[in-house]
């Protein structure tokens with residue numbers, strides 16, 4: 001049987017750079033120019049299969065807009081195995097924001113986190129404000145992965161997630177690698193969902 | 209901020225976050241603000257530097273306590289009772305996907321100078337020193353009576369009317385000794401004082417069934433606890449709210465609750481911006497709590513009583529608990545000549561709330577005298593050497609009006625009970641006042657598996 005891994009992936013970056021659109025493209029291969037916001041879609045999963053048959057399941061956390069007024073909760077960063085920090089190549093200010101999110105990650109997240117810097121809206125390259133060289137240089141200095149994408153055309157989207165899957169440490173036993181708080185192989189705690197359907201109280205055995 | 213909202217929620221405590229989440233899911237446009245730069249309000253969990261800043265300003269956390277970020281110290285001592293209403297809300301709203309829970313290892317009760325485990329199964333009950341042999345038989349009959357009770361089957365009632373007869377009558381029917389009554393009423397029904405004894409037995413019956421069915425769920429104790437601390441609970445409901453379109457602003461000073469000439473809510477002013485909404489919900493601290501003349505001269509909340517809490521950092525498990533990594537210890541009021549019980553709630557690195565080999569115990573009770581810290585001594589003495597102690601006395605507030613006249617809905621402070629059931633009662637109650645309908649929990653389906 002081929003190996004299976006599960007990782008928690010978080011998205012970060014300024015509002016409107018295309019984080020939710022990237023997730024939607026990656027998970028459902030859709031794009032919508034006028035989508036309102038992230039309603040109901042802030043928890044998605046997508047599985048990538050690598051050349052050797054290893055499957056990597058991403059548990060994807062979108063910001064649900066909580067990045068707008070700097071109100072992302074510590075829970076968001078907790079146990080994240082990888083982060084995609086997005087900027088908009090047509091807005092140079094958004095790269096500065098991305099840099100501050102990277103600093104925040106370095107402060108809050110696990111030191112082993114894999115970070116990819118992602119320049120989105122590549123289809124608008126005619127209006128580019130951030131050069132490839134500038135972003136690439138920064139990424140190299142900080143030891144980050146880097147690439148450009150277009151959630152609209154789909155260009156580069158699968159590639160960046162696949163590259164992350166390859167970069168994640170796949171050597172440890174799968175149980176040790178499940179990051180997120182969800183039901184995965186590493187979940188050792190009690191499962192509320194399992195128990196919740198039993199009849200409530202009334203006729204359960206007394207343990208006194 | 210020139211948009212208009214349906215509801216503005218002030219404070220990100222658990223009560224407010226559950227309400228915010230449920231309202232957003234219900235399609236309301238919610239703006240949720242907090243004056244602090246962290247989530248949780250009075251139900252937050254703090255890291256070491258936040259803890260020292262709050263309780264010992266100017267003092268640095270000692271390096272030997274380990275990394276700041278390994279700490280999530282709860283401000284209120286509560287656990288989740290497994291078969292209770294909070295569990296139901298967690299499951300129905302699906303926020304369990306953001307959380308991971310562990311059991312609390314044991315529940316203990318203080319009697320005659322020492323602590324004993326509240327039996328969690330028949331074996332433990334047989335061996336328990338809490339009752340003599342004959343008393344155990346009588347207690348067994350009592351529990352069998354409660355377990356087999358069916359409202360519609362008078363044969364199970366044995367002549368008792370739960371809605372008329374007091375708990376005293378029930379205890380006497382089964383001939384239970386005062387010590388056993390203490391144990392049942394305080395360690396199982398979790399009453400903080402003895403007022404329940406003369407009231408109809410129905411409520412005590414429900415509480416005992418809640419306790420025993422919670423105990424039956426996972427085995428060791430009736431309680432579960434979220435990894436990384438109770439502060440995860442408000443965060444997870446805030447996320448639910450945000451996913452359904454709720455807007456979040458932390459670190460936002462709230463300067464004024466703006467009303468029209470008839471006193472009806474208009475909006476909330478922060479600095480020189482005023483955000484408008486139809487309704488406002490918030491915790492008492494946003495509505496004049498602690499100020500003699502209330503909020504804008506209007507007294508919106510009243511102090512009910514005070515609670516003293518001592519957060520204690522220990523370098524060892526609590527003596528007499530079998531080295532449990534977590535525990536509840538109840539000191540019934542009778543045992544220490546008080547009116548209210550003293551509670552100890554302890555968690556440790558097993559729950560990812562502190563460094564390895566550190567234990568965090570909170571000793572608390574309802575204040576009865578002018579020297580509250582002395583009142584918790586019997587609890588502190590059970591802990592062994594205390595490495596560091598943070599003591600606070602908090603007032604518990606309750607709103608003076610239902611809010612239906614002025615669209616200002618105020619939640620209650622977190623009380624001295626050991627679990628969150630009264631928090632859910634408050635959520636249900638505020639929900640009903642805000643929406644004019646009963647709270648019905650629907651399961652949400654959002655995950656897209658590709």
Ligand SMILES: Nc1nc2c(ncn2[C@@H]2O[C@H](COP(=O)(O)OP(=O)(O)O)[C@@H](O)[C@H]2O)c(=O)[nH]1
Pocket residue numbers: 013014015016017018019020021022032033034035037120121122123124149150151152153
């Ligand atoms: N042209 C173009 N527009 C995009 C792209 N990605 C997102 N957008 C648009 O940018 C806006 C913000 O996208 P959204 O995904 O909501 O950003 P978020 O706030 O970072 O989650 C929306 O109008 C999207 O349609 C892209 O690759 N190209």
Ligand SMILES: [Mg+2]
Pocket residue numbers: 019020021037038062063064065
């Ligand atoms: Mg988004």
